[in-house]
């Protein structure tokens with residue numbers, strides 16, 4: 001898809017929500033009300049990355065809200081991408097703890113459906129949809145973040161599989177995931193990354209895997225360093241064909257960067273503050289501006305959402321959503337600080353603000369830094385790195 005075609009997506013009017021989508025919204029809202037009443041969660045911010053609740057995820061899976069667009073044979077229910085979008089919006093807006101299944105639902109499942117073997121789909125998708133099996137993402141390494149093409153973790157072919165050595169870092173929930181979808185180097189030294197990288201599914205309980213959590217500013221430990229010491233990965237756990245890892249990862253990044261989690265991380269805080277009323281003209285004007293931008297972001301993400309299944313990933317459009325969305329999150333925190341000073345509020349909102357503030361340095365970095373998003377937008381999604 002050309003850059004021009006991608007960006008023209010944003011000039012199309014988003015489809016009105018049909019009866020099926022509205023019914024889905026009612027259904028997930030009812031589920032969330034019951035889950036909240038029964039004490040299964042209390043609203044938090046930045047939940048898609050930070051709030052990991054196996055109980056909540058299992059209940060959500062049992063209710064049919066994970067892997068909902070996947071075929072019935074793999075545990076899904078053939079729902080439309082618009083129905084799924086409505087559900088994930090509602091989960092984020094409610095501040096529900098969705099981190100355990102987020103990667104599986106967002107990108108690992110679609111990757112398995114697109115590139116996986118029948119055996120791999122059967123092995124992973126149904127238990128992912130039930131909310132019982134979690135994946136982590138093994139892309140970044142100590143010297144390879146934005147420069148993903150330079151990953152050094154290597155996989156050498158041996159009888160029946162591959163020996164993997166190296167390390168990954170910033171691996172969200174690496175200590176809680178059952179498997180990692182890892183990008184590894186299988187090509188010869190000097191071979192271009194477009195042919196030299198491969199995606200493998202690593203069982204995190206394999207002998208030789210060591211996971212060390214990294215402590216964040218707020219004391220939580222949500223991401224990890226992961227080390228591979230000569231671990232064995234069978235041939236059956238290569239995703240796609242050896243050497244196709246770079247192209248597959250580019251497709252995944254479209255899913256990763258364009259969703260509403262790129263602008264709704266702080267929403268439970270903003271919604272709580274709006275409910276407490278805006279006392280000054282400054283607050284009213286700036287809150288109005290934030291809401292107007294949010295309407296535009298929702299329309300943009302809805303448009304990209306319709307094209308995520310395409311063979312050519314909408315990488316530029318996804319980068320635009322991520323850049324504008326994460327800027328919104330930071331601006332919402334600036335306004336929240338003024339709001340908390342000026343308006344009456346309960347202690348819960350103060351707590352949400354402190355949480356969001358502690359996580360905010362990551363907003364524009366995770367999933368690709370802002371400067372890199374702008375580079376992609378300027379150059380038209382043909383990353384050479």
Ligand SMILES: Cc1cc2nc3c(=O)[nH]c(=O)nc-3n(C[C@H](O)[C@H](O)[C@H](O)COP(=O)(O)OP(=O)(O)OC[C@H]3O[C@@H](n4cnc5c(N)ncnc54)[C@H](O)[C@@H]3O)c2cc1C
Nearest residue numbers: 137138139140144145146170171172362366367368369371
């Ligand atoms: C909360 C959090 C969770 C994460 N979870 C995961 C995960 O689960 N799995 C995973 O694989 N990774 C994960 N990451 C890693 C994340 O994807 C990387 O941090 C990100 O891609 C940036 O890479 P880096 O940290 O190596 O920074 P670098 O790439 O070193 O960038 C550092 C700075 O240099 C700038 N820069 C780099 N290249 C350019 C350029 N070409 N032009 C201009 N400026 C440039 C960047 O904008 C940035 O400001 C996570 C990160 C965070 C913060």
